[in-house]
Amino acid sequence: MPLEIVTIPCLQDNYAYLIHNNESGETALVDIPEAEPIQSVLDRKGWTLTDILITHHHWDHIDGLEQLDTSTARIIGAKADAHRLPDLTVAVSEGDELTVCGEKIGILDVSGHTIGHIAFYFPRTGAVFTADSLMALGCGRLFEGTPAMMLASMEKFAGMPDSTLVCSGHEYTAHNARFAVTVDPKNPALLQRVTEVNEAVNAGLPTVPSTLGQERATNPFLRSHSQGIREALGKPDASDVEIFAEVRELRNNF
Numbered sequence: 001m002p003l004e005i006v007t008i009p010c011l012q013d014n015y016a017y018l019i020h021n022n023e024s025g026e027t028a029l030v031d032i033p034e035a036e037p038i039q040s041v042l043d044r045k046g047w048t049l050t051d052i053l054i055t056h057h058h059w060d061h062i063d064g065l066e067q068l069d070t071s072t073a074r075i076i077g078a079k080a081d082a083h084r085l086p087d088l089t090v091a092v093s094e095g096d097e098l099t100v101c102g103e104k105i106g107i108l109d110v111s112g113h114t115i116g117h118i119a120f121y122f123p124r125t126g127a128v129f130t131a132d133s134l135m136a137l138g139c140g141r142l143f144e145g146t147p148a149m150m151l152a153s154m155e156k157f158a159g160m161p162d163s164t165l166v167c168s169g170h171e172y173t174a175h176n177a178r179f180a181v182t183v184d185p186k187n188p189a190l191l192q193r194v195t196e197v198n199e200a201v202n203a204g205l206p207t208v209p210s211t212l213g214q215e216r217a218t219n220p221f222l223r224s225h226s227q228g229i230r231e232a233l234g235k236p237d238a239s240d241v242e243i244f245a246e247v248r249e250l251r252n253n254f
Contacts, residue, residue, distance in 0.1 A: 002125040003101050005167065007206060008041055010034045013171040014060050015208055017129060018047070019122070021101040026050040028100050030120065030129045031169060033060050035067030049073040051100050055131035056117040057084035061169065076100075080109070081116030092118070108157075112150030113140030121160070127209070128160060131169035136210045137176035137193070139221040141252060147245035154222055154244075162213030173197050173207035179254045180220050183247055184229050189217040220247050 006018040010033035017030040018041060028051035029038060042049065052070060054077035055061060065075075065086050076098070079091035092098060094109040106121035110133035117140075120129045132140035133153055142150055157164075177194045184190050193214065200207050216222050223229055224240040224247070233246055 003103060003122065003127075005125070005127060005165070005209075006041055006045075007167070007209065008037050009171070009206065010037050010064070011060060015167070015169055015171065015206075016064075017167050018042070018045075019101050019125075019127075020045070020047055021103075024102050026101040028053055029068075029073075030167070031055055031061040031131060032064035032068060035064035038064065039068060051076060053077075053100070053120050053129065054085055054088075055119065055129065055133075055169070056114045057081050058114065058132070061131060062086060078109075078116045078118045080111075081114070081118075084116075094118070108153075110134070110153035110156065112142055112145035112153050115144045117153075119156075123160075126161065126163055127165040127167055128157065128212070129167045130157075133168075134166060134215065134219075134221070135168040135170060135176065136166065136173040136208050136215070137180050137197075137219050138172055138251065139219075139248070142248060147248055148241050150221075150248070151224065151241055151244045157212060157215075157222075160212050162211060162216065164212040165209040166212055166215055167209045171206060171208060173210075174201050175254075176251075179251050180218065182254070183220050183232050183250060184218075184223065184226065185232060186228050187218065187226075193218045 004020040008016045014033035019028040027047040030053045052073050052075045074089040076090045077085045077088045079093045092107045108119040110119045113132045177197045224243040230236045
C-alpha cells in the first residue's frame with residue numbers, strides 16, 4: 001500500500017512533506033522550514049513523528065526543528081553534511097539501506113546546490129524528495145558545487161519511472177517556467193506546461209509536486225542533450241556540461 005504524502009506550505013515559498021503509513025502509524029517529515037504549519041497538520045491528523053529526514057543544512061530547511069517535539073523521532077541526514085546539520089540520530093550516505101515508514105528507501109547524493117545535499121527516494125510509493133536539487137522546471141542555484149557535479153546529480157533521477165512524484169522544496173515554478181521558454185522556446189510540452197502552471201498559480205493552487213515525466217519533457221536542467229536548447233543558445237556542438245552550465249548561468253541572471 002503506497003504511503004500517504006501531505007504537502008505543507010511553509011514560510012514564503014518553502015514546502016515540507018509528511019509521509020504516513022496508515023497501517024503502522026509511522027510518520028516521517030522531510031525538512032522543517034518552520035514548526036507551526038507542520039505541527040498543525042500533525043495535530044489535525046493525530047499523527048506522531050517517527051522520522052525526520054533532512055535534505056541539507058540551509059536555514060529554511062532546518063529552522064523549525066527546535067520547536068517540534070522530536071522525542072519520538074529519528075533525525076536522519078547526510079553524513080557528509082553532519083557538521084552543519086542539527087544532531088543526527090542516523091547519518092547516511094548514498095547507497096545506504098534505510099527503512100522509513102515501513103518502506104525501503106534510496107539515498108541519493110545530489111550535491112551541487114550544496115555539498116552533501118541528499119534526496120530520499122521511496123520507490124514503492126513512487127516519490128522522490130529532492131528539496132533544492134531537482135525542482136519543478138528548475139534546479140537549485142549552485143552555491144557550492146560545479147555544473148558538472150549538478151548535472152551528475154540530475155542524471156541520478158534518470159532510472160526512475162515517469163510517474164514518480166518530484167517533491168521539491170520551493171514554489172518557484174512560475175518564475176522557472178518564464179525562464180525555461182527563453183532557452184527552449186519551441187518545446188510544445190513546455191508551452192503547454194507554462195499554461196497549466198499559470199492557471200494553477202492564478203487559482204491559488206500549488207504547482208508542486210510534479211512528476212518526473214513532466215520534468216523530463218520540460219525542465220531545461222534535465223534536457224542538456226536537447227537540440228532545441230542547443231539551437232536557442234547558438235551552441236549546437238557544445239557538451240552536455242557546457243549546455244547545463246550556460247543554462248544555469250542564464251537562470252542566475254534572469
